[in-house]
Amino acid sequence: MCVRVCVCVCVCVCVCVCVCGKKCFLQMLCDDVFARNLFSRKQREAQSAPGWKLFGKVPLRESPPKDSKTIQQEYEAKVSKSGQRKNLEFEPLSTTALILEDRPANLPAKSEEEAQRHRQEYDEMVAEAKKRDLYEIFLSRAKERWKSFRETGSEMESDDSADRESSLDLIKLDISRTFPPLFIFQKGGPYHDLLHSVLGAYTCYRPDVGYVQGMSFIAAVLILNLEEAEAFIAFTNLLNKPCQMAFFRVDHELMLKYFAAFEVFFEENLPRLFNHFKSSNLTPDLYLIDWIFTLYTKSLPLDVACRVWDVFCRDGEEFLFRTGLGILRLYEEVLLQMDFIHIAQFLTRLPEDTPSERLFSCIANTQMISGNRKWTQVFNALLKDKEMEKSSSPTVKNS
Known part of the structure; x- marks a missing residue:
């Protein structure tokens, strides 16, 4: 009896080899099938081009390498044909991680005014990002001056009279008067050191x-709502x-223009009270300076002052x-009887x-239009009058 070993060659095709060397029936059948070439197979063609050809047998073309100068020249030629304005005032050393366009090609070119405004906005964004680092720098400088003041017992004299960095001790006097009912900014309070740091860093x-009386109230409100560095930036x-x-x-001439613009709308909205103030010789500087210095946080x-701030940040x-x-x-x-x-008191x-609701109702009923002119128009007209007065003054004519 023959022992056969079967080797699988293809689907449903077997070649049986007899150990004794004789061919069996299945072996002869397989020889006949392959002789007739019923299962023809294509011969693999030698690939002339390296790589994997996914679509077709066309070999990939290899472009010669280009240097960065050639790429830039081709790009400039393309830009000149398309008529798009590009920013190529530099010569790139390489094309990696370098954007050669300052605007997408499918958008029209920026006008000169728009480009200048965008550059200014970008510079402002960079400056804002740097202010956090500046806060640490000027805070350390202020601490050095405080330390020197404690050691010497007197302020350091400065060669520049306009330099107010030596007036840091004035901050201590004003902090004690900042929101005294709260007792959180006075010495020993939780926000005393923070307020001291923000004001000292600003003076540097x-x-x-420098430091002006009233700044502590503004900085205190910001510290209550923001972190230390953010409060300094907002301040x-x-x-x-x-x-x-x-x-x-303390620009006296400019402050007088603000007072004059205020009186224009004062007379427009409250003529009786305006005449009463005039007869009493009560000028706006006696009450407006304190209101503007502290942004109403002291008065x-x-x-209520925080609500005023909300609208002020929106309307200016x-x-x-x-x-x-x-x-x-x-x-x-009440004022008409005083x-x-x-x-003044x-x-x-x-x-x-x-009452906050009544106050904001009175604010809403106040018209900031005088003779079809808004606040900015009235104020700008006063500024122009100021410039004309300067140009027509005798000193200017003689010069």
Whole structure:
């Protein structure tokens, strides 16, 4: 009996080899099938091109390598044909991780004004990012001056009279008067050191402005709502607004223009009270300076002042003066019965129970339009008059 070993070659095809060397029936059948070439197979063709050909047998073309200068020249030629404005004032060293376009090709080119505005906005974003690091720098500088002040017992003299970094001790005097009922900013309070640090860092950051009485109230409100570094950034941005900068740098001429613009709308909205103030010789600087310096945080209750801040951040400096007119409208009947001294005292420290809803209703009823001119138009007209007065002054003519 023969023992057979079967080897599987293909589907349903077997070749049987007999150990004794004889062919069996299945072996002869398989030889006949392969002889007729019923299962023809294609011969593999030798691949002439390296790589995996996914679609077809066309070999891949290899382009010669180009240097960066050639790529830039081709790109400039393409841009000149398309008419798009690109920023190629530099010569790139390589094309990796380098964007050669300042605007997508499917969008129209920027106008010069738009491009300049975007560059300015970008610079402002970078400056804001750096202010956090600047806070640490100026805070360390302020601490060094505090340490030197404690060791010497007197302020360091500065060669520059406008340099107010040596006035850091004035901050200590004003912090004790900041929201005294809360007792959180006074010495021993939880926010005393934070307020001291923010104000000290600002005096080193802006020595041309230094510390002015009233800044502590603004910084205190920011510290109650923000982290230390964020409070410093918001504080510097807030004081950098034109109105605040004019008051804190004590620009008398510009402050007088703000007072004059305020009186225009004062007379427009409250003529009776305006005439009463005029007859009492009560000028706006006697109450407006304190309101603007502290942004109403010293005169109004803290929760009401925070509501004023919300709208001020949205509408700008106009709302500060509109709020002042709203306060005068709210207490008009009371003020008409007072004399000069009592009016000044009353407006410096308003009642603690000032009704917020009635106040904002009075603010809403205040019209900031005089002779079809808005606040900005009235104020700009006063600024132009100021420039004309300077140009027509005798000193200018003689020069």
